[in-house]
Amino acid sequence: MKWFRVVGILPAAWWLSAFVLGMATGALFRRSLPAMAVTLAVCALAFFGLLRAPSSYAKPERVVQTKVMDEPPPEDSLYVSSYWIDRSGVRFTSQERALALASPCGTDETTKKYDKCSFSHGYRQITEFHPANRFWQFQWTEAGILLIPALALGGVAVRRTLRPRI
Known part of the structure; x- marks a missing residue:
């Protein structure tokens, strides 16, 4: 879209x-x-x-990613926003999450190991989109x-x- x-x-x-x-x-x-x-x-x-x-116009749909293998939103959808939350539901940007996880998970955010570490520390990625x-x-x-x-x-x-x- x-x-x-x-x-x-x-x-x-x-x-x-x-x-x-x-x-x-x-x-x-x-x-x-x-x-x-x-x-x-x-x-x-x-x-x-x-x-x-x-x-x-309509409330966007939400996908909560809890592990590395979850499917992303459909490619033909209209992207609204993406952010991270911790166990208590506090909202974080990617940069804030990276700072919070710098010591336990390292600094290379491009690896699956880093993502697994993020999810194991209770972080969840929320993606909001409108379906096609x-x-x-x-x-x-x-x-x-x-x-x-x-x-x-x-x-x-x-x-x-x-x-x-x-």
Whole structure:
């Protein structure tokens, strides 16, 4: 799902919403350069805002890895986050875990021996992801987030353009 935003209906929704936004800002400002600047700024804000949004569309699934041989999340899933917890449930980053285990397990984090040592000391790796079967749900949700305001902006642009000037 690394191509999540470039396949399906989402590219068309982005294109249409950016076009309508540009049309509406052009109708409101009646100047090309300010209309382009506002359109670019709003599209950039929307893109970076929606980049983080899929986690709020549905609760991500969790995989708790308790030993070295456990299966990772499916390759076609949408990755959300990965972190470590200890026996008491305290959350750690990989770097914090490495510092805590430097003396009992060593410092070479790339070996299976290090991973076995980490798990034997009570650490568990948590991976959160969205499975591939949520792809269309996310596509339609994000398309709706983009197209509903675009519909309203299209109405504003048409009204502004067709209104007689005095």
